[in-house]
Amino acid sequence: MSASPENGEFGTVPALQAALHAEHAAVYAYTYIGARSGGRQRERCYEHLEAHRAQRDTLRVELNERGATPDPGRPAYELPESDRDSDLDAYAQRVERQAAQAYLELAAAPAAAVRGLALRSLQDTTLRGMEWGTRLPVFPGFVQGTPPSQAGS
Template sequence: MTATPEDAQTATPDTGEPATVPSLQAALRAEHAAVYAYTYIGARSDDERRDRCYEHLDAHRAQRDTLRVEIGDRGTSPQPGAAAYELPESDGDADLDGYARRVERQAAQAYLELAASPDTAVRDLALRSLQDATLRGMEWGGELGVFPGFPEGGPPAQAGG
């Protein structure tokens, strides 16, 4: 199999933590999407909604920057954000709230995956971030699942069970 220039950018160096860098990159992709989403939502919101949105935007920007440093510290280049992301059907409050909940759910799922890292500091970062994403999602009308971060709020099905 021939490597592409993209493969070289995202290749994981042999640091003894093979799953950490791809999980950090996945969390970074979720943060890029969240920054994009909250910029979009904030521009279409008024007063208190806009203030909450920009507070969340600032939190995601800070998290994005933290992840970039974590990835760079492991000798890998952080992946850039996409040029555009999927947007909600309309600019109505219900659609914007749903969009924010979806973005926070995606971030929570990425941080749940990152929590499997063998690096204690990364696990701590992941767990705090999972909690923050869950709480932000609830601020937009989401419900607390039994297992936050898992798709549909539940643990994955076990093989053979």
């Protein structure tokens, strides 16, 4: 369960699992992009693939330390419309945006070490997205780069 105003609780394990799902998707995406790109795009792709693999492994350790079984990746993930460079770039941007959203949620964890992991990961995924052409959002990790409205304020 995620944090909510109603119950005040935060589920670290579900948030870690959500981040792990984002990492599984990123590994899948960068494997796909790398196989269909060349030159500097391929080099960048493989750098990012290694970063996401390492992050995936870190999340698995975090889950194991909490007595949870890390969820496996799905057999397949949504792919871009075509193999054009612009579509592959947009695909990488989307994957990094989704990872940023998962890490933003994980940043609410009560444990300082998990929050630190989440914040470093949010920064890393934001920077990787920018390498693919994403403009720096005002609020990284928030959908559309804007925080949710403050009801009643």
